[in-house]
Structures are given as structure tokens and as C-alpha cells.
Amino acid sequence: MSLLILAAAMFAAAPIFIAYAPNEATMGLVYKIVYFHVPAWFMMFLSIFVCGIASGIYLFKERVSADRLAYSAAEVAVLFGAIGLTTGPLWARVSWGVWWPWDVRTTLALILEMTFVAYLLLRKYGGPGSEKLSAGLALFGMFNVPFVYVSVNVWRTLHPQTTVVPQLPSAMAGPFWWCVLAYLLLFVVMISGRRRLEEQRAIVERLRLVYDED
Amino acid sequence: MSEFFRVAWLVMCKDIRVESRSREMLYTTTFFAASCVLVFSFAFVRSGRPVVGAEAGIIWVALAYAGQLALGRAFERELHQDALRGLLLAPVERAAIFVGKLLGIMLLMVVVEAVVVFFVSVLFSTGFFDYGLLFISLLVAGTIGFACVGALFAAMLARSQSRTVLLPVLLYPITVPVLIAGVNGTLALIQSEPNLDLARFWLALIAFFDVVFMTLALWTFEPLMTE
Amino acid sequence: MTKTDEKLMRILCILNRVTNIPVATGNFILLLVTVIVLIASATVVAIQPPPVEEFVPIGELPEGDRLPAAPFLVSAYSLVWIFAFGYFWMLSRRLSVVERELNDLAKRAGLDSETESKD
Numbered sequence: 348m349s350l351l352i353l354a355a356a357m358f359a360a361a362p363i364f365i366a367y368a369p370n371e372a373t374m375g376l377v378y379k380i381v382y383f384h385v386p387a388w389f390m391m392f393l394s395i396f397v398c399g400i401a402s403g404i405y406l407f408k409e410r411v412s413a414d415r416l417a418y419s420a421a422e423v424a425v426l427f428g429a430i431g432l433t434t435g436p437l438w439a440r441v442s443w444g445v446w447w448p449w450d451v452r453t454t455l456a457l458i459l460e461m462t463f464v465a466y467l468l469l470r471k472y473g474g475p476g477s478e479k480l481s482a483g484l485a486l487f488g489m490f491n492v493p494f495v496y497v498s499v500n501v502w503r504t505l506h507p508q509t510t511v512v513p514q515l516p517s518a519m520a521g522p523f524w525w526c527v528l529a530y531l532l533l534f535v536v537m538i539s540g541r542r543r544l545e546e547q548r549a550i551v552e553r554l555r556l557v558y559d560e561d
Numbered sequence: 562m563s564e565f566f567r568v569a570w571l572v573m574c575k576d577i578r579v580e581s582r583s584r585e586m587l588y589t590t591t592f593f594a595a596s597c598v599l600v601f602s603f604a605f606v607r608s609g610r611p612v613v614g615a616e617a618g619i620i621w622v623a624l625a626y627a628g629q630l631a632l633g634r635a636f637e638r639e640l641h642q643d644a645l646r647g648l649l650l651a652p653v654e655r656a657a658i659f660v661g662k663l664l665g666i667m668l669l670m671v672v673v674e675a676v677v678v679f680f681v682s683v684l685f686s687t688g689f690f691d692y693g694l695l696f697i698s699l700l701v702a703g704t705i706g707f708a709c710v711g712a713l714f715a716a717m718l719a720r721s722q723s724r725t726v727l728l729p730v731l732l733y734p735i736t737v738p739v740l741i742a743g744v745n746g747t748l749a750l751i752q753s754e755p756n757l758d759l760a761r762f763w764l765a766l767i768a769f770f771d772v773v774f775m776t777l778a779l780w781t782f783e784p785l786m787t788e
Numbered sequence: 789m790t791k792t793d794e795k796l797m798r799i800l801c802i803l804n805r806v807t808n809i810p811v812a813t814g815n816f817i818l819l820l821v822t823v824i825v826l827i828a829s830a831t832v833v834a835i836q837p838p839p840v841e842e843f844v845p846i847g848e849l850p851e852g853d854r855l856p857a858a859p860f861l862v863s864a865y866s867l868v869w870i871f872a873f874g875y876f877w878m879l880s881r882r883l884s885v886v887e888r889e890l891n892d893l894a895k896r897a898g899l900d901s902e903t904e905s906k907d
Contacts (some may be wrong), residue, residue, distance in 0.1 A: 380864045406784045430871050441860050469731060474722035483717060483785045484906040487710065487735050490563035490777060490895045496772050501762070502741050503587040533872060540879050547886045548833070 358446055380438040382523060386428040386530040388456060393534065394424035395459060398466075399489025402482035414478050415549070419541035419544045423534060428460035458495050462488040490492045565660075568653045572661025577668070579638070586634050586669060594627035594677045616687045617665055617747035623677050625707065627727050628670050632711040635666055636719040647721060649786060659782045663712045670704050673707060692750050695760050699750075702767040703743040706774060707736050713778040717785050742767045 355370035404413040436446045605615035639645035709778030718724040749756040
């Protein structure tokens with residue numbers, strides 16, 4: 348089943364990259380990185396939201412399925428964040444001559460990425476009981492987003508090395524939203540695959556408990 | 562309501578009494594903060610003069626490191642002879658226990674801050690107290706924000722493995738707004754043309770952060786400590 | 789079931805009848821959050837602030853200062869594929885490990901039940 352969805356995702360993703368290629372960008376060829384970069388950021392944001400809400404549900408309603416969803420969402424968030432944080436500097440290097448432009452959104456992305464890498468580290472090395480702890484972290488991370496945005500925003504306007512905030516010309520909107528859709532499909536596939544892994548692991552744990560008692 | 566504050570007060574007094582017997586945390590944390598200041602001074606002083614605005618950064622980074630150390634130590638103490646479980650089993654509101662420990666940690670951090678600020682102002686001849694009230698408010702608000710998030714995470718991690726390294730890993734990304742606001746607010750006060758409005762803006766941001774995260778911490782303490 | 793749970797079940801059943809999405813709370817939350825975030829992102833993209841011109845735009849740079857864009861674009865593109873498929877490969881590897889363990893346990897269960905029935 349998962350292979351089928353994977354093939355569907357590939358099918359959706361591949362043609363768009365071909366479709367927008369003939370669309371000449373006005374700001375230079377490298378501007379086309381925005382098609383990979385911004386949807387990755389959208390998906391990271393979405394994953395963080397899902398993780399935060401699922402963590403809240405797990406903390407207060409104690410639904411284990413919510414915890415599994417949160418773990419999957421955190422991993423996917425780190426992945427999309429990594430995509431964004433690698434494509435971003437590639438774009439920045441060509442457009443503005445610096446690898447790291449210190450603008451609000453990239454810095455916010457970096458801080459959020461670190462928060463959710465911390466989540467994964469906690470899950471992996473925290474020992475028993477780390478599900479609840481990481482749920483708390485995810486909740487705090489989600490609520491932290493506006494504060495980080497405001498503080499980094501005001502901070503960077505004090506420093507003259509700010510960057511051009513990209514505007515999306517309407518001509519490119521079509522391929523852009525297609526990319527977003529492709530990434531969304533990717534996101535859904537990844538989360539459901541990851542959740543399935545967690546569920547299988549939980550089954551194995553339970554069975555092991557039963558059979559190791561004998 | 563008064564029961565809540567009475568329990569918090571009792572927990573804080575217990576911590577102070579334990580600390581006053583050995584004074585271990587006080588001395589070690591203060592000295593650690595002072596050595597941080599020294600190390601950063603070597604990094605940021607060029608030909609006898611500090612890089613512009615380095616003093617603000619040095620204070621807050623030293624506080625962050627020393628605070629994180631103190632937080633870890635404060636909850637590690639509770640592990641001896643299962644004192645933490647005893648605390649949690651007490652028939653009182655758990656949030657009150659959290660507030661009590663938080664007050665104890667904040668008191669320690671305030672003492673450390675006083676020493677660090679004195680040390681930095683002597684080392685770099687900076688006029689921190691030209692706008693004393695604003696500066697002290699920034700420090701106190703920042704301490705509250707850092708300590709409440711830190712106390713929650715330290716309490717969560719007290720009984721888990723790798724807690725010494727996981728605490729800073731979890732704490733620093735969340736307290737980034739406090740650090741940014743603290744450093745920049747202090748900078749606005751000590752720069753050659755002090756910008757009071759900007760300092761007040763940063764103070765307001767930290768205060769807002771404190772309110773939101775204190776509420777969040779009190780709300781989540783109960784479900785997080787039910788292990 | 790509480791009142792909110794009943795309402796949620798009713799919405800999920802209607803959704804299930806209309807769109808054939810399985811009735812599971814996880815999916816519903818996922819769907820809801822996705823819709824909200826997509827709408828939010830659409831508005832965010834639509835309300836873009838005017839650009840802050842403190843860097844020289846690429847069109848005005850002299851020819852010699854421009855970096856060739858193609859290698860960066862191609863590497864960005866390939867990075868996305870590498871990350872995405874690297875993740876899927878990792879997932880499938882972990883899934884196969886877990887499924888192997890599951891089969892082992894199932895075999896043990898089968899053997900145990902055989903020995904038990906013989907007793």
C-alpha cells in the first residue's frame with residue numbers, strides 16, 4: 348500500500364518540475380529555488396502545528412495515538428526543515444552573496460529546527476517517560492513561534508544586513524501552488540508511513556511483553 | 562488560594578534551608594558565572610577594549626549557562642532518597658510545588674546576577690545603572706522567563722537518562738526570545754545614545770513571554786509529572 | 789462518550805459518507821489542521837510586505853560578480869529528492885526490521901500454541 352502511494356507522490360512531483368521549467372523567472376534562474384524552498388517551509392510549519400496540537404492532546408487526554416502522530420510529525424518537521432535550511436543558503440549565496448542572510452524567516456526556521464531536533468534527541472535518549480516530556484517540549488515550541496518571530500524581526504531591523512523579502516509575481520503562482528500540493532502529498536505519505544512504523548513498533552512491544560513473561 | 566502560596570513558600574524555605582547548610586550551589590554557580598565572564602572577555606576584547614555591546618551579551622550568556630547549571634543541580638538534589646516522589650505524593654497542588662522550587666531557583670539566580678553585573682561593570686567600566694530601574698526590571702523579567710521554562714524542563718528531566726546534556730539542548734531554543742530581548746534591551750540602555758523606548762519594548766516582550774510561559778508551565782506541570 | 793466526542797463522531801460520519809475518508813480522529817485532525825494552515829499560508833503569501841532594498845538585486849550586479857546559477861539550482865533540486873527518498877528508504881528499512889520481529893514473535897506464538905495443545 349505504501350509503495351503505491353509513494354509511486355503516486357513521485358508521479359505528482361516529477362511532472363511539475365518539468366512543467367514550470369519553461370517558465371522564465373524575471374529575477375534570474377536561481378529564483379526558481381523558491382519553488383522547492385517555500386513549500387518545504389510551509390510543510391515544516393504544518394508539521395510543527397500538527398506535532399504541537401497532537402502533543403497537547405496526548406498530555407491532556409492521554410491518547411497514545413496522538414503521541415505517535417506527534418512523534419511522526421516531529422520527524423517530518425525536521426526533515427522538511429532540513430530541506431528548507433539547505434535550499435535557502437543555496438539561493439541566498441547566488442542572490443545576495445552570503446550563505447546566511449539572517450532574515451526573520453530563516454532564523455525562525457533554524458530555531459524551530461533546533462527545537463524539534465531536541466524533541467527527537469529527547470525521544471531517543473531520554474529513557475522511559477520521555478513521551479510526556481517531549482510532548483511538553485513540542486507544546487512549548489509551538490507557543491514559542493510568535494515570540495521568536497517578533498524578537499528576531501525587531502532584532503534584525505536594527506542591523507543593516509537585512510534581505511529582500513521575496514514577492515511572488517502572479518505569473519508564477521500556478522507552478523508554485525502545484526509544488527505546494529506535491530509537497531503536501533509527500534507530507535501525508537511520510538506521516539502516514541511513519542505512523543505505521545510507530546504502530547507496528549507498539550504491537551511488537553506488546554507482544555514481546557506477553558511472550559517474555561513465559 | 563492562600564494554601565497555594567503557603568505551600569510554595571514552604572517549598573522555597575525548605576530549599577533555602579538545605580542550601581544554607583552547604584552553600585554548594587551558591588558558590589559553585591557564582592564562580593562558574595564569573596569564569597564564563599572571564600572566558601567571554603578573552604573572546605570579545607580587542608587591544609584592551611571590548612567589542613561594542615559585548616558587555617550586554619556577556620552578562621546574558623553567563624546567566625544562561627550558570628542558570629542552566631543551577632537548574633540541573635537543584636532538581637538533582639531531589640533524587641536523593643526519592644525526595645521528589647515524596648514531594649509529589651504530598652496532598653497539595655503540584656503547581657504550588659513547582660512555584661516553590663521556581664522561587665528558590667530565582668533567588669539563587671538573582672544573587673548570581675548581582676555578582677556577574679558587578680564583575681562586568683568593573684571589568685568594562687560600563688554604566689549599567691544609569692537607567693537602574695529599567696535595567697533591573699529587564700534582568701528580573703528575563704530571570705523569571707528563563708527560570709520558569711528551565712524549572713519545568715529540569716523537573717521533567719530529573720528522573721530521565723542523559724539529563725545533564727538534554728537540559729541545555731531543550732532549554733536554549735525555547736528561551737531564545739528571552740536572550741534576544743535581554744541582550745538587546747541591555748544594549749539599548751548602555752549604548753552611547755541610550756534608546757529608552759526600545760528598552761521598554763524589549764521589557765514588554767519579555768514580560769509577555771513570562772506571562773504566557775508561566776501559564777503554560779503551571780498548566781502542564783501536573784500532566785508532565787504524573788510518572 | 790462526552791458531548792464533544794459525539795459531535796466529532798457525527799461530523800466524521802458525514803465526512804466519511806461524502807468523501808470516503810476513514811473515520812479516525814487522527815485523520816480528521818490532520819485534515820482540519822492542513823486546511824487551516826493552507827488558508828493561513830495563502831493569506832500570508834498574498835499579503836507580502838514591500839521588499840527592503842538593502843542588497844543589490846541580481847540584475848544590477850556587474851557581469852563579473854554574478855555566480856553561475858545553474859549548479860545551485862540543480863543541487864537544490866537534487867537535494868530535495870535525496871532528502872525525500874533518503875527518508876523513505878530509512879522508513880522502509882526500519883519497517884522491515886519491525887516486520888521481521890513481528891514474524892519472529894508470531895512464529896513463537898504458533899510454536900507455543902502447538903506445544904500447549906500437545907500437553
